[in-house]
Amino acid sequence: xSDIHRPxxxxxxxxxxxxxxxxxxxxxxxxxxxxxxxxVGESGCGKSLTSHALLGLLPDVARLTSGRVLLxxxxxxxxxxRALRKARGKDVSIIFQEPSASLDxxxxxxxxxxEALRQHEKVSRGEAMARARAxxxxxxxxDPDRRLHQYPFELSGGxxxxxxxxxxxxxxxxxxxxxxxTTALDVTIQAxxxxxxxxxxxxxxxxxxxxxxxxxxxxxxxxxxxxxxxxRIAEIAPVDDLFARPAHPYTALLLASVPRxxxxxxxxxxxxxxxxxxxxxxxxxxxxxxxxxxxxxxxxTEQPPLFEERPGHRTACWHRxxxxxxxxxxx
Amino acid sequence: MLRYAIGRLIQAAxxxxxxxxxxxxxxxVSGDPTLLLVPQGASAEEIAALRxxxxxxxxxxxxxxxxxxxxxxxxxxxxxxQRVPAIDIVLSRLPYTIYLAAGxxxxxxxAGIPVGILMAANKGTLVExxxxxxxLTGQSVPTFLSGILLILIFAVxxxxxxxxxxxxxxxxxxxxIALGALSMSTFARMMRIAMxxxxxxxxxxxxxxxxxSMRAVVMRHVLRNSAIPVITVAALEIGNLLAGAVIVExxxxxxxxGQLAIQSIQSRDFLVVQVIVLLISFIYVATSVAxxxxxxxxxPRIRLAR
Numbered sequence: 217x218s219d220i221h222r223p224x225x226x227x228x229x230x231x232x233x234x235x236x237x238x239x240x241x242x243x244x245x246x247x248x249x250x251x252x253x254x255x256v257g258e259s260g261c262g263k264s265l266t267s268h269a270l271l272g273l274l275p276d277v278a279r280l281t282s283g284r285v286l287l288x289x290x291x292x293x294x295x296x297x298r299a300l301r302k303a304r305g306k307d308v309s310i311i312f313q314e315p316s317a318s319l320d321x322x323x324x325x326x327x328x329x330x331e332a333l334r335q336h337e338k339v340s341r342g343e344a345m346a347r348a349r350a351x352x353x354x355x356x357x358x359d360p361d362r363r364l365h366q367y368p369f370e371l372s373g374g375x376x377x378x379x380x381x382x383x384x385x386x387x388x389x390x391x392x393x394x395x396x397x398t399t400a401l402d403v404t405i406q407a408x409x410x411x412x413x414x415x416x417x418x419x420x421x422x423x424x425x426x427x428x429x430x431x432x433x434x435x436x437x438x439x440x441x442x443x444x445x446x447x448r449i450a451e452i453a454p455v456d457d458l459f460a461r462p463a464h465p466y467t468a469l470l471l472a473s474v475p476r477x478x479x480x481x482x483x484x485x486x487x488x489x490x491x492x493x494x495x496x497x498x499x500x501x502x503x504x505x506x507x508x509x510x511x512x513x514x515x516x517t518e519q520p521p522l523f524e525e526r527p528g529h530r531t532a533c534w535h536r537x538x539x540x541x542x543x544x545x546x547x
Numbered sequence: 548m549l550r551y552a553i554g555r556l557i558q559a560a561x562x563x564x565x566x567x568x569x570x571x572x573x574x575x576v577s578g579d580p581t582l583l584l585v586p587q588g589a590s591a592e593e594i595a596a597l598r599x600x601x602x603x604x605x606x607x608x609x610x611x612x613x614x615x616x617x618x619x620x621x622x623x624x625x626x627x628x629q630r631v632p633a634i635d636i637v638l639s640r641l642p643y644t645i646y647l648a649a650g651x652x653x654x655x656x657x658a659g660i661p662v663g664i665l666m667a668a669n670k671g672t673l674v675e676x677x678x679x680x681x682x683l684t685g686q687s688v689p690t691f692l693s694g695i696l697l698i699l700i701f702a703v704x705x706x707x708x709x710x711x712x713x714x715x716x717x718x719x720x721x722x723x724i725a726l727g728a729l730s731m732s733t734f735a736r737m738m739r740i741a742m743x744x745x746x747x748x749x750x751x752x753x754x755x756x757x758x759x760s761m762r763a764v765v766m767r768h769v770l771r772n773s774a775i776p777v778i779t780v781a782a783l784e785i786g787n788l789l790a791g792a793v794i795v796e797x798x799x800x801x802x803x804x805g806q807l808a809i810q811s812i813q814s815r816d817f818l819v820v821q822v823i824v825l826l827i828s829f830i831y832v833a834t835s836v837a838x839x840x841x842x843x844x845x846x847p848r849i850r851l852a853r
Contacts, residue, residue, distance in 0.1 A: 271756055305758040318753035320768045332757040367847040
């Protein structure tokens with residue numbers, strides 16, 4: 217049995233509380249080497265918190281109350297801050313939604329890349345800058361010698377995100393967490409950044425945990441998809457299987473709300489009525505019950521576990537056999 | 548950068564020219580300046596003679612040009628009380644005010660900046676509240692009261708420091724604290740606000756994600772970014788220190804510009820007052836120019852802007 221099938225990163229039963237409310241509740245997923253896992257959901261479903269928790273970078277108000285973040289055999293969630301710092305940027309890196317704001321405006325991009333390298337490896341300043349330059353070249357920034365000495369305000373948003381990717385990858389991490397990396401960018405730039413990430417996965421075998429709310433991005437780059445709703449995993453599946461046969465009403469409605477070019481437009485694009493409940497409104501049952509067309513009494517009182525619908529395809533729904541009705545109605 | 552520098556210097560020159568003109572207008576248009584300059588109880592002939600001697604019987608434009616020509620030659624007139632050039636009187640007192648302002652600025656920056664950093668770093672804790680009490684005290688107690696309290700405690704009761712005078716470096720300690728306390732509070736508050744603001748920014752989280760400790764993020768990135776608003780305050784505070792020196796110099800019998808200003812007003816030595824007003828205005832302008840250059844040194848967005 218080779219190592220390749222063993223997950224590189226496995227998140228187990230992650231629970232995060234804000235003011236006593238479980239905003240992320242028992243989230244589990246695994247990523248194998250070189251694989252891209254997309255974490256999908258509406259704003260406020262806890263996907264960004266989940267991704268920041270992987271590096272122990274939760275905001276002050278949030279608390280990790282249980283769960284493990286296993287990278288190989290190490291539980292990052294149990295590491296003390298000092299040991300965690302050694303892993304950040306070296307074993308697990310992260311890029312954020314706002315690339316321009318993620319760079320210190322008063323420091324050249326070259327020295328910010330070099331800073332990440334020098335934090336984890338004993339190299340001279342000159343060598344660090346040389347490797348930063350090589351990294352800028354690798355992420356497709358033209359004229360890297362000039363860009364190295366420029367400040368973030370002299371670069372476009374897309375270029376800043378390339379710089380952030382260079383910062384994230386310079387120490388050769390095994391996992392890259394990308395928290396909505398293309399949301400703040402122009403559509404054409406989005407495609408370039410996604411292509412860059414795909415290429416890096418292929419070249420370096422880096423695993424990616426990609427946070428997004430864009431199903432188009434998911435279809436483009438992901439191998440596996442975890443759909444989150446109100447802090448819980450609703451459905452997790454290989455990307456093709458999820459798109460072909462969604463087994464959770466939320467996923468089915470999400471997919472139905474994506475505009476498609478190959479299908480003649482009906483009167484209106486489908487939407488999901490209502491909004492994500494706030495943590496104070498979470499009941500004992502399924503958190504999607506308030507918006508679900510298949511809802512029954514059982515959904516309101518009893519939380520569905522994750523059922524193995526097909527090998528590798530799990531869904532948290534009592535009425536998973538009826539989800540096809542939603543998909544057919546939308547088609 | 549060159550355009551920025553030239554622009555700032557031109558602005559400063561305009562400000563200085565404005566100050567010179569306003570001082571002239573206040574002195575010459577608001578009434579007969581001769582009356583401000585003569586000793587009390589002078590006869591009508593003496594007043595007329597002085598008016599002619601000083602050229603105040605000339606047309607206003609002629610007077611203005613003569614005034615500008617005088618300034619160009621560093622001629623600020625003769626003190627009617629002491630019969631020596633007014634500028635010499637002011638310059639003889641200037642070093643004392645510089646010592647005092649430097650001492651007060653050392654207290655203000657040396658205590659205020661660390662206090663502000665500690666408050667921001669310990670936001671929401673008892674440490675922050677304790678320091679907030681210190682800051683509040685510094686900004687609430689008026690200088691004349693804190694000066695007298697300091698004298699009472701450290702000079703009269705404990706006998707550690709001299710009550711007044713300029714004999715030694717130890718004599719500078721209390722006036723510096725009394726004068727610097729208010730500025731210290733201002734620096735602490737501004738530093739705290741600036742740093743709390745910076746700590747909430749995305750680049751801090753991104754720097755931590757590279758593996759930097761919070762301390763390293765603050766030292767390498769946050770402090771420099773926080774400095775920009777604090778520099779603005781520093782430029783204004785240097786002016787406030789000079790203004791505040793009037794009271795502190797009186798309380799501690801410190802022979803600086805502030806005390807001289809009070810004495811000159813009381814003895815109606817108007818030309819000396821005029822030199823002091825001009826000098827303090829120039830210092831204000833000079834510190835704001837210095838602040839503008841400091842921004843450029845720190846912030847590439849200003850330095851490299853075209």
